[in-house]
Amino acid sequence: MGTLRYLTLGFLLVSGQSQAWSDHASLVWPLLSTDAELKAPVLTPKPLGDFVEQQSQAIAEVLEAHEQWTAARGMDYALTPQPLRFDPQSSNLTRGFIQAIRINPTLSYAPYRQLMASELGAADNQETVGWNDLSFLDAGESHSSIPYVLLAASDLVSPAHVLATASDEPDRGMDVGLFADNGTPFGAIYGFGQQPFGNPNLSYGSQAPFHMGFYHLDWLTKKAQPGLLNTYPIWRIALYDRLAELAFTTGNDYWGWRFMGWALHYIGDLTQPYHAVPLPGVSTVSALWLVIKGETNDAIQLVSNRHGVLESYQYQRLSTALSGDEASGVWLTTLSNAESAPAELSPTDVQSYLTLESVEAATALDTALAMYVPSRYVSDSSFEWVGSGLEGDVANLIRSDGGDEAIHQLDAIVTQQLKRFVRFAQAWVNRTKKHNQE
Numbered sequence: 001m002g003t004l005r006y007l008t009l010g011f012l013l014v015s016g017q018s019q020a021w022s023d024h025a026s027l028v029w030p031l032l033s034t035d036a037e038l039k040a041p042v043l044t045p046k047p048l049g050d051f052v053e054q055q056s057q058a059i060a061e062v063l064e065a066h067e068q069w070t071a072a073r074g075m076d077y078a079l080t081p082q083p084l085r086f087d088p089q090s091s092n093l094t095r096g097f098i099q100a101i102r103i104n105p106t107l108s109y110a111p112y113r114q115l116m117a118s119e120l121g122a123a124d125n126q127e128t129v130g131w132n133d134l135s136f137l138d139a140g141e142s143h144s145s146i147p148y149v150l151l152a153a154s155d156l157v158s159p160a161h162v163l164a165t166a167s168d169e170p171d172r173g174m175d176v177g178l179f180a181d182n183g184t185p186f187g188a189i190y191g192f193g194q195q196p197f198g199n200p201n202l203s204y205g206s207q208a209p210f211h212m213g214f215y216h217l218d219w220l221t222k223k224a225q226p227g228l229l230n231t232y233p234i235w236r237i238a239l240y241d242r243l244a245e246l247a248f249t250t251g252n253d254y255w256g257w258r259f260m261g262w263a264l265h266y267i268g269d270l271t272q273p274y275h276a277v278p279l280p281g282v283s284t285v286s287a288l289w290l291v292i293k294g295e296t297n298d299a300i301q302l303v304s305n306r307h308g309v310l311e312s313y314q315y316q317r318l319s320t321a322l323s324g325d326e327a328s329g330v331w332l333t334t335l336s337n338a339e340s341a342p343a344e345l346s347p348t349d350v351q352s353y354l355t356l357e358s359v360e361a362a363t364a365l366d367t368a369l370a371m372y373v374p375s376r377y378v379s380d381s382s383f384e385w386v387g388s389g390l391e392g393d394v395a396n397l398i399r400s401d402g403g404d405e406a407i408h409q410l411d412a413i414v415t416q417q418l419k420r421f422v423r424f425a426q427a428w429v430n431r432t433k434k435h436n437q438e
């Protein structure tokens, strides 16, 4: 028991990182922009309040159904506290809705869209806003230069733009500050309890249990680390899927696509092995041994650094590819090609086979990062990658140490992960189209 208790404490800081892919919108854009059906600007962007007020009674029913589903799942999901349940008679329906689905109430949720890299030339005569107008979090390297456009009800926008933009939105802070110990007034009443893992000191650290899903832990880890069962991405996916269905069937198509985009964010996160396995490459027995030797924090730091290097690398290589560099064209081919995508993906499929694939890929990915990235960045627990200032130079650092071979090997393993991302993104698009036709 003593050991188990130590193990519980030792893993508390697991994966303080909780971003997965950088800039989800650009990642899914090559797939969406090659789908003619999604490219036509046919959607009228309405404020959230319009949908909520028009459908308040139906929303109450949908949220009640989600609550029943949550209760029946028998997982460690915190049910919605009674005072937060959606009341269609409430005087402020929009605020009531935001509280009932328990997202961060300080963000605006007004209609907007990202200007994609290929559109930047045309942005000159448009009024744009930046990340800081849309989020209280730091932009970070990947988002600091992205322009966004606020949408009015008189604008028309394409499903591709809405889906892509919304798929990046949960990283703007929607799931930040929701736990009781996060020091926010809403976290104090949302009923999610204490943050089970993730580093509460990082600005976005408290979103970790919403963006990571450890659905395939062995019995010992489950017993020793019950907090790791407290993960919410599938709960979020199922919630947004239900709301989208309602929006589509009631003529609120803009919100149908946007809710499905929110859900797509978590699907993307879970295709990344570091979001599906707490310590890739470390067996349960080794983890136990690390605890006994007091080296758990070292292992967590290494995993955190590899996770960080992977994100920086993916972002750098994709940016190079998007800028028209021919040698990295393989990235665009990978991202626009959903080979053998499942015909559909349901929220429960995400648990039963998407995350299983991510788990199976974790060790090989972790090993490749350890092998082809300079050891200082991925095998030295005294080093902190995030915030090192080296993020933007990651590809050059890897090339000067390991040559083109290292880049070649890393491209191969990272594009394998992205193939999984694209296949499941396509399956989710298929589901969205089906909802749209119902």
Ligand SMILES: [Zn+2]
Pocket (backbone or CB within 6 Å): 018, 019, 020, 170, 171, 211, 265, 269
């Ligand atoms: Zn995320």
